[in-house]
Each structure stands twice: as C-alpha cells, then as structure tokens.
Amino acid sequence: MKNNSHVLEEYKKIQGKFDLPQLEHLGRVFQFNLDEFSDIDEIRDEISDKLFDFVERVVEPLLWSGHHSHIIERDMLTKKESAELFELYKKIQSLRWRNNLLMIKPRKEETAKWIKKSWDFWNELEHKMGKMCNKFSTGWEELRFKKETVDYNG
Secondary structure, eight states: OOOOHHHHHHHHHHHHHHTOOOHHHHHHHHTOOGGGOSSHHHHHHHHHHHHHHHIIIIIHHHHHOOSHHHHHHHHHSOHHHHHHHHHHHHHHHHHHHHHHHHHHSOOHHHHHHHHHHHHHHHHHHHHHHHHHHHHHHHHHHHOOOOOOOOOOOO
C-alpha cells in the first residue's frame, strides 16, 4: 500500500482551481481505491482505463457493428440516436488523444484539465448510455423476427 497523503494534498490544491470533483466521489464512480496512487497521473491512468474500456466494449461495437448482435442493436437506434452516439465518440477520441499526449509528456495542470473534461464527459455518457442500455434491454426482450417465405426467382 502506498502512502498517498501527498496525492490527496496535491489533488486538493488543484481541485478548486479546476473545479474537480471530490476525489472520493471520483474513486466511487470509476471504481478505484485511492490508496493505490502516488500521483495525479496515476489517477488519470485509472480513469482512462475505465473510460476507454467501456468505450471499446460498448460504444465502438455499436458504431462499427462487428458482430450480428451489434447490427441488430444498430437497427434499434433512430438516426438521431446514431448521430448522438457518434458525437459522443468524437469527444471520446479527443479525450483519448489528449490522454496519449499526457502519457508522453505529463503536466499536472493539463492532467487536471483532462480529469475535469473526463468527469464532465462521463456524466453525459452515463446519462445517454443509460437510456440506450434500457432501450436495448427492452428491445431484446421484445424482439420478434417475422417469418416470411422467400421465393427464389433465379
């Protein structure tokens, strides 16, 4: 277990300046243990792991339809919902590339800004994806395929 008191102090110093959420709340939402970190960049790494894992498992398959079930789910989306999903994806990609830059060239202030943007984005993503998850759950429960006879005219 790491001594993280300096991380808490560092975070509290920048929290007000960048309007960051409470560290404990951030840990609950992104499901990490605060005792595991020795600096703010490790917190960013943990948030990015959770965020991008969700995106790769849930959002990207909906956009790119790599499996039959994803094709069916895409058909459940309205054009407006598909467009909203792509807008979310653009924001995700922007966060991903900012995160990549911070992995190469860590800077505390930029990391704080990234955490704030990711937090704000997560709240938007959570709301919109929650609605989609409910829609897909209901859609799968109610899904019925029509049985039609097809004539071969060849």
